[in-house]
Amino acid sequence: MRICAPCDHSCATCHKNGLPGTCDSCTEGFLHEGYCMDCIEGYYGNPETHICHECHSSCATCNSYECCEDCPFAFFKLGECDCVRPCPHGMFGYEIEHVCLNCHEDCCTCADMATCTSCCNDNYLFEDWCVSPCPAHYYASNADMTCKECHHSCLTCSDIGPEFCLSCDDVTFLTENGYCVKKCPTGWYGDAMNRTCTKCIAPCDDCY
Numbered sequence: 001m002r003i004c005a006p007c008d009h010s011c012a013t014c015h016k017n018g019l020p021g022t023c024d025s026c027t028e029g030f031l032h033e034g035y036c037m038d039c040i041e042g043y044y045g046n047p048e049t050h051i052c053h054e055c056h057s058s059c060a061t062c063n064s065y066e067c068c069e070d071c072p073f074a075f076f077k078l079g080e081c082d083c084v085r086p087c088p089h090g091m092f093g094y095e096i097e098h099v100c101l102n103c104h105e106d107c108c109t110c111a112d113m114a115t116c117t118s119c120c121n122d123n124y125l126f127e128d129w130c131v132s133p134c135p136a137h138y139y140a141s142n143a144d145m146t147c148k149e150c151h152h153s154c155l156t157c158s159d160i161g162p163e164f165c166l167s168c169d170d171v172t173f174l175t176e177n178g179y180c181v182k183k184c185p186t187g188w189y190g191d192a193m194n195r196t197c198t199k200c201i202a203p204c205d206d207c208y
Helices: none
Strands: 011-014 023-026 030-032 035-037 043-046 051-054 061-064 067-070 076-078 082-084 091-094 099-102 107-112 115-119 124-126 129-131 138-141 146-149 165-167 188-191 196-199
Touching: 023 030, 030 043, 043 061, 076 091, 091 107, 115 124, 115 129, 124 138
Parallel strands: 023 035, 030 051, 076 099, 124 146
Antiparallel strands: 011 023, 030 035, 043 051, 061 067, 076 082, 091 099, 107 115, 124 129, 138 146, 188 196
């Protein structure tokens, strides 16, 4: 004899004599593998179909297929809906809250808010920060947009090496060839005002 049997109380419709896990539609909750329930992690409830659908693979939890609520381990929340790894150019992953945050405006890339790894806006990387101009004893390298240390004899310089000095400290003088020397060569005298070697005026062979 064929008889009608009641569905499980959570089901709107069902099959197989109403046994648990045989729901076809739900009165409450969302349908997932034959059960009416709150959707498990990695799934979201479609309010129109009352079915649990799988989240996008980049989401830990979501409220629709393309809008993540929480991100998996090692992913970071970008904006309202996206989970990404790594964060895009100009942003860094904030480990405590697992969100992407903007680098400082002078940093092109960064490890955190206080550690630039490359610079924008005509700035140069110096000790994890972006500066312009480079500090004394350093020169701006346009090849990699970093501040590089001058030769120890220079106060300021245009490149590495003792022949690229642009200015000297208060005990040396700048020669016409770009060196900082304690004593100017014969035919030149040390100008104490601007710290340069200045040519003697003829007919002097040497002067001071």
